[in-house]
Amino acid sequence: MDSKRISEYLFSLDKENDELLVNMRDYATGHDVPIVRRETEGFLRTICAIKKPKNVLEIGTAIAYSTIVFARQSGAVDTIENYEKRIPIARENIEKSGLKNITLYEGDATKILKDLQGRKYDIVFLDAAKGQYLNWLPDIMELMDEGSILIADNVLQDNTVMESRFTVDRRDRTTHERMREFLYRIKHDERLETSVIPLGDGVSISVKI
Numbered sequence: 001m002d003s004k005r006i007s008e009y010l011f012s013l014d015k016e017n018d019e020l021l022v023n024m025r026d027y028a029t030g031h032d033v034p035i036v037r038r039e040t041e042g043f044l045r046t047i048c049a050i051k052k053p054k055n056v057l058e059i060g061t062a063i064a065y066s067t068i069v070f071a072r073q074s075g076a077v078d079t080i081e082n083y084e085k086r087i088p089i090a091r092e093n094i095e096k097s098g099l100k101n102i103t104l105y106e107g108d109a110t111k112i113l114k115d116l117q118g119r120k121y122d123i124v125f126l127d128a129a130k131g132q133y134l135n136w137l138p139d140i141m142e143l144m145d146e147g148s149i150l151i152a153d154n155v156l157q158d159n160t161v162m163e164s165r166f167t168v169d170r171r172d173r174t175t176h177e178r179m180r181e182f183l184y185r186i187k188h189d190e191r192l193e194t195s196v197i198p199l200g201d202g203v204s205i206s207v208k209i
Contacts, residue, residue, distance in 0.1 A: 060128030156202025
């Protein structure tokens with residue numbers, strides 16, 4: 001089965017994005033900025049259409065591509081970004097979108113997640129430093145009510161997560177181990193019902209029960 005041909009065919013079925021998102025994806029491709037893959041974008045839109053979230057928390061704004069996707073289908077989006085060079089670009093894109101329901105938090109998600117305690121989110125989207133997913137999970141769980149959804153992107157790590165740690169570059173081994181532990185935790189936590197989907201670079205979706 002030719003997965004590339006299947007992907008190209010499925011992409012051909014997509015409705016065209018507006019000029020802003022097209023330009024943002026082109027910018028991301030040209031400047032090697034990690035944003036959600038096209039198939040993952042479609043998945044996020046579908047989840048929003050089902051859940052109709054009032055509040056979304058995104059960890060990892062980048063240039064605000066997925067932020068805008070969420071904000072167009074949600075009541076409000078809080079988004080966190082720690083990479084200073086991308087924050088002005090994200091703010092510029094948010095301004096271009098005309099959306100007023102986005103709050104961008106600048107800084108370390110570890111601290112900001114603790115500052116947000118007391119709030120509740122219908123959807124939490126994890127798309128930042130992969131080695132930190134496991135560390136952030138306890139605080140994220142406190143931000144979720146029953147029925148809230150946690151979505152984590154890039155959990156298969158270019159299909160290396162299932163490999164032995166000894167086959168992974170030494171510099172990537174810690175992240176590899178932490179991602180494997182994160183996946184184990186969300187699959188075995190009795191408070192969550194979780195599915196891991198080989199979509200894009202792997203997406204996990206967990207519902208708090």
